[in-house]
Amino acid sequence: xxxxxxxxxxxxxxxxxxxxxxxxxxxxxxxxxxxxxxxxxxxxxxxxxxxxxxxxxxxxxxxxxxxxxxxxxxxxxxxxxxxxxxxxxxxxxxxxxxxxxxxxxxxxxxxxxxxxxxxxxxxxxxxxxxxxxxxxxxxxxxxxxxxxxxxxxxxxxxxxxxxxxxxxxxxxxxxxxxxxxxxxxxxxxxxxxxxxxxxxxxxxxxxxxxxxxxxxxxxxxxxxxxxxxxxxxxxxxxxxxxxxxxxxxxxxxxxxxxxxxxxxxxxxxxxxxxxxxxxxxxxxxxxxxxxxxxxxxxx
Amino acid sequence: xxxxxxxxxxxxxxxxxxxxxxxxxxxxxxxxxxxxxxxxxxxxxxxxxxxxxxxxxxxxxxxxxxxxxxxxxxxxxxxxxxxxxxxxxxxxxxxxxxxxxxxxxxxxxxxxxxxxxxxxxxxxxxxxxxxxxxxxxxxxxxxxxxxxxxxxxxxxxxxxxxxxxxxxxxxxxxxxxxxxxxxxxxxxxxxxxxxxxxxxxxxxxxxxxxxxxxxxxxxxxxxxxxxxxxxxxxxxxxxxxxxxxxxxxxxxxxxxxxxxxxxxxxxxxxxxxxxxxxxxxxxxxxxxxxxxxxxxxxxxxxxxxxxxxxxxxxxxxxxxxxxxxxxxxxxxxxxxxx
Ligand SMILES: Nc1ncnc2c1ncn2[C@@H]1O[C@H](COP(=O)(O)OP(=O)(O)OP(=O)(O)O)[C@@H](O)[C@H]1O
Ligand SMILES: Nc1ncnc2c1ncn2[C@@H]1O[C@H](COP(=O)(O)OP(=O)(O)OP(=O)(O)O)[C@@H](O)[C@H]1O
Ligand SMILES: [Mg+2]
Ligand SMILES: [Mg+2]
Numbered sequence: 001x002x003x004x005x006x007x008x009x010x011x012x013x014x015x016x017x018x019x020x021x022x023x024x025x026x027x028x029x030x031x032x033x034x035x036x037x038x039x040x041x042x043x044x045x046x047x048x049x050x051x052x053x054x055x056x057x058x059x060x061x062x063x064x065x066x067x068x069x070x071x072x073x074x075x076x077x078x079x080x081x082x083x084x085x086x087x088x089x090x091x092x093x094x095x096x097x098x099x100x101x102x103x104x105x106x107x108x109x110x111x112x113x114x115x116x117x118x119x120x121x122x123x124x125x126x127x128x129x130x131x132x133x134x135x136x137x138x139x140x141x142x143x144x145x146x147x148x149x150x151x152x153x154x155x156x157x158x159x160x161x162x163x164x165x166x167x168x169x170x171x172x173x174x175x176x177x178x179x180x181x182x183x184x185x186x187x188x189x190x191x192x193x194x195x196x197x198x199x200x201x202x203x204x205x206x207x208x209x210x211x212x213x214x215x216x217x218x219x220x221x222x223x224x225x226x227x228x229x230x231x232x233x234x235x236x237x238x239x240x241x242x243x244x245x246x247x248x249x250x251x252x253x254x255x256x257x258x259x260x261x262x263x264x265x266x267x268x269x270x271x272x273x274x275x276x277x278x279x280x281x282x283x284x285x286x287x288x289x290x291x292x293x294x295x296x297x298x299x
Numbered sequence: 300x301x302x303x304x305x306x307x308x309x310x311x312x313x314x315x316x317x318x319x320x321x322x323x324x325x326x327x328x329x330x331x332x333x334x335x336x337x338x339x340x341x342x343x344x345x346x347x348x349x350x351x352x353x354x355x356x357x358x359x360x361x362x363x364x365x366x367x368x369x370x371x372x373x374x375x376x377x378x379x380x381x382x383x384x385x386x387x388x389x390x391x392x393x394x395x396x397x398x399x400x401x402x403x404x405x406x407x408x409x410x411x412x413x414x415x416x417x418x419x420x421x422x423x424x425x426x427x428x429x430x431x432x433x434x435x436x437x438x439x440x441x442x443x444x445x446x447x448x449x450x451x452x453x454x455x456x457x458x459x460x461x462x463x464x465x466x467x468x469x470x471x472x473x474x475x476x477x478x479x480x481x482x483x484x485x486x487x488x489x490x491x492x493x494x495x496x497x498x499x500x501x502x503x504x505x506x507x508x509x510x511x512x513x514x515x516x517x518x519x520x521x522x523x524x525x526x527x528x529x530x531x532x533x534x535x536x537x538x539x540x541x542x543x544x545x546x547x548x549x550x551x552x553x554x555x556x557x558x559x560x561x562x563x564x565x566x567x568x569x570x571x572x573x574x575x576x577x578x579x580x581x582x583x584x585x586x587x588x589x590x591x592x593x594x595x596x597x598x599x600x601x602x603x604x605x606x607x608x609x610x611x612x613x614x615x616x617x618x619x620x621x622x623x624x625x626x627x628x629x630x631x632x633x634x635x636x637x
């Protein structure tokens with residue numbers, strides 16, 4: 001068994017937004033992320049991807065199950081406190097609306113370098129300003145941004161500032177929840193190329209959550225597909241795209257828009273995939289490393 | 300089809316402590332009834348500012364100049380804020396990039412949609428409002444609307460929030476819809492459904508749409524016409540077929556080469572456009588794209604190219620179209636015909 005950096009074991013999480021409403025956002029999810037891989041997570045809007053990311057970042061305490069990071073049980077308060085510094089430094093989150101959570105009154109230089117200040121780490125490039133400039137350049141922004149505040153930037157410039165902020169601690173694990181959805185294609189290409197470089201040259205591990213399946217296909221080593229709180233399929237990316245087995249995965253792949261107007265217009269209106277059976281199922285290894293959720297009665 | 304929207308020579312600048320930012324420069328375009336125009340282009344090139352300038356949603360620090368902005372025969376340039384409020388929602392409305400900022404975190408979604416319904420129709424009885432809210436939620440594909448109506452934005456997934464924002468935007472059946480990255484937060488199955496919905500609404504109500512997106516797959520799916528922006532200007536415009544199959548501007552070539560779908564198909568790495576987007580603060584002399592353009596000519600560093608005609612509907616701002624320019628072989632003839 002290769003090195004697992006993160007292991008999700010029977011993870012479940014429910015929200016109770018009202019007295020009689022229970023939302024089962026995660027249901028018995030188990031899989032692991034290997035050290036140094038880029039793991040792609042895709043699936044229906046609302047299927048629980050962000051909830052999973054937030055459990056992994058200890059923003060939510062899952063209702064049941066365990067998450068191991070380098071063997072440390074993240075759901076156990078005591079173990080977590082013991083490794084607090086390591087966990088804070090090694091895990092970073094870039095999320096969907098990162099941009100909107102930037103402090104609007106802080107200048108970009110402060111925003112980007114704040115994690116170094118909080119962790120009391122001396123800037124490797126001499127000064128905080130040099131450090132900020134370096135990180136900004138890697139996400140395609142130049143020094144003229146340093147003195148701006150978030151309101152003075154475009155949506156994507158803000159998002160790139162939050163990516164730079166996440167990278168500055170050179171974390172081991174980057175949980176990227178739709179990090180590039182708001183960026184244009186060329187900058188997406190640039191950031192994805194940067195992610196790939198961080199993986200290959202520095203051994204970063206990524207959990208890459210995205211809706212852009214072409215990007216997932218291009219970037220990720222393995223991909224998991226979620227629906228309704230469950231992991232329905234998991235396989236090496238190439239295998240998943242060439243041989244999708246679960247009906248939802250098939251629907252998902254067939255909905256990818258392709259940059260070709262005649263081909264797109266000829267396509268019939270999309271019909272939604274059938275709802276998932278309510279029965280609990282289990283992941284079955286159909287071919288080596290290719291897992292599919294199957295209900296007990298189907299097997 | 301008559302033109303619903305006609306924008307003539309629109310410019311927007313911001314005066315900031317660092318200097319003057321030219322966010323939109325001399326942009327003109329028109330949009331027919333029931334047509335979808337997609338605006339694509341790099342981050343920060345002015346797509347959102349362009350839409351907001353027309354909808355008059357920019358902060359006071361923005362200086363907007365335009366010869367005219369005709370929407371359904373009404374000139375929006377020079378209207379007072381009060382008049383604009385009346386037109387908003389009914390004549391036009393918008394869905395924006397970040398649904399969280401458009402929604403009120405303190406009100407349940409149902410209430411927010413109801414407000415959008417009643418704002419233009421105050422005398423509607425409560426029953427009818429409720430019915431209309433459920434109808435709208437159903438229209439944008441929100442299941443179990445009764446339950447969802449009582450929930451708050453932060454309890455929704457990104458996709459659900461965007462659907463709520465869509466429902467609010469469609470509440471008063473607007474003639475013109477600005478959709479700024481409406482599906483970037485959605486999974487592709489729901490994206491496909493929302494895009495089908497957009498097309499549906501457009502066919503049924505003859506709504507015209509200005510769609511901002513950098514996903515050229517999305518653009519291919521719904522756009523009739525495409526405008527490519529760079530550094531505040533429209534640098535190429537044409538029908539979707541013309542821009543996808545026969546792009547003429549080097550920047551448009553760059554955009555296509557950065558697409559993962561095409562990179563995978565051709566088995567090559569992604570090629571980002573080299574260099575950085577220009578600062579709009581002190582634009583360089585000549586064409587702001589010149590320093591990133593491997594096909595730049597000497598004249599590009601001197602003089603910005605005007606929009607030149609390829610066909611009656613297809614225009615591109617590049618000196619390569621000048622009869623005196625050397626012939627080059629483009630890196631791609633666009634996407635090969637299927
Ligand atoms: N704080 C909360 N309170 C109540 N329900 C919540 C909360 N956060 C999320 N949910 C619900 O849990 C489910 C999973 O949400 P989550 O945000 O994880 O989905 P997602 O897969 O990230 O979706 P998207 O792709 O749209 O971002 C959704 O049904 C959502 O409405
Ligand atoms: N209120 C403002 N004050 C100063 N500059 C602004 C303001 N709003 C926008 N800008 C600038 O105007 C330019 C255009 O911004 P805009 O938001 O239109 O970009 P965009 O094309 O929508 O990009 P994105 O794809 O990132 O959303 C940017 O350079 C931005 O920094
Ligand atoms: Mg999410
Ligand atoms: Mg924008």
